[in-house]
Amino acid sequence: xxxxxxxxxxxxxxxxxxxxxxxxxxxxxxxxxxxxxxxxxxxxxxxxxxxxxxxxxxxxxxxxxxxxxxxxxxxxxxxxxxxxxxxxxxxxxxxxxxxxxxxxxxxxxxxxxxxxxxxxxxxxxxxxxxxxxxxxxxxxxxxxxxxxxxxxxxxxxxxxxxxxxxxxxxxxxxxxxxxxxxxxxxxxxxxxxxxxxxxxxxxxxxxxx
Numbered sequence: 001x002x003x004x005x006x007x008x009x010x011x012x013x014x015x016x017x018x019x020x021x022x023x024x025x026x027x028x029x030x031x032x033x034x035x036x037x038x039x040x041x042x043x044x045x046x047x048x049x050x051x052x053x054x055x056x057x058x059x060x061x062x063x064x065x066x067x068x069x070x071x072x073x074x075x076x077x078x079x080x081x082x083x084x085x086x087x088x089x090x091x092x093x094x095x096x097x098x099x100x101x102x103x104x105x106x107x108x109x110x111x112x113x114x115x116x117x118x119x120x121x122x123x124x125x126x127x128x129x130x131x132x133x134x135x136x137x138x139x140x141x142x143x144x145x146x147x148x149x150x151x152x153x154x155x156x157x158x159x160x161x162x163x164x165x166x167x168x169x170x171x172x173x174x175x176x177x178x179x180x181x182x183x184x185x186x187x188x189x190x191x192x193x194x195x196x197x198x199x200x201x202x203x204x205x206x207x208x209x
Contacts, residue, residue, distance in 0.1 A: 010155050012125030016118060016162045023114045026107050027173045034180045037069040041187040045194050048075055052198060070100040070184065071191045078195045086200045093192045100188065104181045108174065115170035122163015129155030
């Protein structure tokens with residue numbers, strides 16, 4: 001079925017197929033990336049908090065280094081800037097967040113762009129197919145072979161269908177990836193607030209006094 005559609009769809013069909021391959025590759029790469037980057041932030045923070053209560057900063061940094069993802073990198077940044085006070089730690093976390101978020105959003109715009117232009121390219125293929133039909137009618141009139149006319153109609157229908165068929169899953173994939181990014185960013189915000197509180201709260205011995 002696919003070879004037949006490629007044959008009737010013409011060059012535009014090949015372009016849409018290439019875009020589909022790119023979108024699929026980006027989607028799979030991003031899903032795997034987010035799977036590696038998103039951790040159970042609560043368990044991680046509890047572990048770091050317990051280590052910091054023992055004033056073992058080196059071990060806390062080692063835990064951050066051994067754990068992948070933006071949350072451990074933010075926590076490490078906060079620990080390294082712990083002597084700068086609450087405002088200094090907050091500023092360092094903000095700067096680190098500005099670096100991490102673009103990494104998470106990398107290549108998402110490509111999927112969104114494909115979702116947006118796929119129907120337009122399909123429509124362009126449709127117009128080209130109709131131009132082919134009317135050109136034959138103008139040149140040969142009623143004597144135009146039915147097979148040649150059908151070829152133009154085929155191109156018009158196939159390109160429209162392919163453009164819409166590509167756009168729909170790309171929109172869904174883009175929204176899914178954005179939701180994953182938002183989930184990780186929310187973990188980053190919660191973790192930043194938590195580690196800031198841990199590092200700036202007085203020791204328990206002083207709090208009891």
